[in-house]
Amino acid sequence: MELTAERHSIPLSDGNKIPLIGLGTYANPRQTPKGTAYNAVKVAIETGYRHIDGAMVYFNEDEVGQAIRDKIADGTVKREDIFYCGKLWNTFHPPHLVRPTLEKTLELLKLDFVDLYIVEMPTAFKILTEGIKTTNDIQPGDTYYPKDDNGKYLYHETDLRATWEAMEACKDAGLVKSLGVSNFNKRQLELILTKPGLKHRPVLNQVECHPYFTQPKLLEYCRQNSIVIVGYSPLGTSRDPAWVNLKCPPMLEDEVLVSIAKKHNKTTAQVALRFNVQRGVVVIPKSFNTARIKENFEIFDFCLSEDEMKTIEGLNKNIRFVELLMWADHPEYPFHDDY
Ligand code: A2P
Numbered sequence: 001m002e003l004t005a006e007r008h009s010i011p012l013s014d015g016n017k018i019p020l021i022g023l024g025t026y027a028n029p030r031q032t033p034k035g036t037a038y039n040a041v042k043v044a045i046e047t048g049y050r051h052i053d054g055a056m057v058y059f060n061e062d063e064v065g066q067a068i069r070d071k072i073a074d075g076t077v078k079r080e081d082i083f084y085c086g087k088l089w090n091t092f093h094p095p096h097l098v099r100p101t102l103e104k105t106l107e108l109l110k111l112d113f114v115d116l117y118i119v120e121m122p123t124a125f126k127i128l129t130e131g132i133k134t135t136n137d138i139q140p141g142d143t144y145y146p147k148d149d150n151g152k153y154l155y156h157e158t159d160l161r162a163t164w165e166a167m168e169a170c171k172d173a174g175l176v177k178s179l180g181v182s183n184f185n186k187r188q189l190e191l192i193l194t195k196p197g198l199k200h201r202p203v204l205n206q207v208e209c210h211p212y213f214t215q216p217k218l219l220e221y222c223r224q225n226s227i228v229i230v231g232y233s234p235l236g237t238s239r240d241p242a243w244v245n246l247k248c249p250p251m252l253e254d255e256v257l258v259s260i261a262k263k264h265n266k267t268t269a270q271v272a273l274r275f276n277v278q279r280g281v282v283v284i285p286k287s288f289n290t291a292r293i294k295e296n297f298e299i300f301d302f303c304l305s306e307d308e309m310k311t312i313e314g315l316n317k318n319i320r321f322v323e324l325l326m327w328a329d330h331p332e333y334p335f336h337d338d339y
Pocket of ligand 1: 024026232233234235236237238239252269270284285286287288289292293295296
């Protein structure tokens with residue numbers, strides 16, 4: 001299939017489609033002025049992006065929804081052209097909270113449905129907001145990262161299959177078109193895939209994926225099970241020392257990527273994105289900078305050779321930038337397993 005700026009969607013196992021590139025919208029809410037995400041999403045849609053990756057825990061879903069609705073209102077796109085991904089945060093895993101949480105996302109976005117809803121992590125956290133019954137009971141705040149008085153994270157018993165059944169009910173109710181997961185390892189994916197009475201399979205797994213962490217084993221397992229991989233941090237992250245493993249050198253300065261980029265008159269970022277897109281891995285680079293939002297979309301006017309693809313695969317260091325070690329003692333921490 002020839003990929004172009006206008007046509008770059010791939011099929012999902014439920015009959016829907018996903019654009020191979022989306023705009024990531026996570027930035028530290030404390031350091032990001034109001035309106036930044038709004039502008040970025042507008043620029044992205046004007047540039048040609050049709051896929052926006054968001055989450056309630058990014059605390060900007062209202063801005064993202066506003067930008068999408070404004071671009072629909074001014075005639076740039078139709079609702080059916082846009083693919084929006086929302087995420088169920090760790091504090092909302094209990095089945096009775098799943099639908100109200102998705103409804104809260106829809107309320108923030110002011111949209112009738114999301115195209116994709118995914119379980120953001122397999123690690124349930126304690127719900128400090130007891131008695132959530134309606135969407136009004138869900139408010140942004142520190143309760144998204146519950147800790148005890150000693151600063152230790154408070155976890156909640158995880159029942160991924162029960163959470164998944166509540167996700168299935170949201171699809172049946174028409175609130176979401178496709179269902180997926182994120183940060184799940186093979187065992188956790190299998191838990192869902194082998195659930196008795198499974199009604200809707202997860203169509204994708206969103207995980208870290210880029211030339212330094214190419215995910216060969218998980219990718220192969222997912223291919224065998226018709227699960228698409230969506231690669232987060234496809235450029236090697238913002239390198240925020242608060243949560244990024246800085247033992248791994250900056251990927252965009254890699255000499256091999258630099259030389260391949262020079263050959264194609266492209267940037268290393270464009271080469272890193274093209275590498276994944278060309279092998280069917282969806283990428284969701286975050287940028288709130290107009291020039292870089294445009295740069296990251298200019299990946300449909302060149303092609304990496306088979307040799308170049310192999311060379312980039314060879315850069316894999318099997319080291320995560322995003323280890324999430326602060327939750328390594330959670331019983332469902334996904335990254336202790338090989339894949
Ligand atoms: P910025 O928003 O200033 O462009 P993530 O791993 O969450 O996708 O983050 C990607 C990081 O890389 C962000 O810090 C983003 O910052 C930066 N970035 C995005 N596009 C490019 C690019 N083309 N070249 C260099 N850095 C980029």
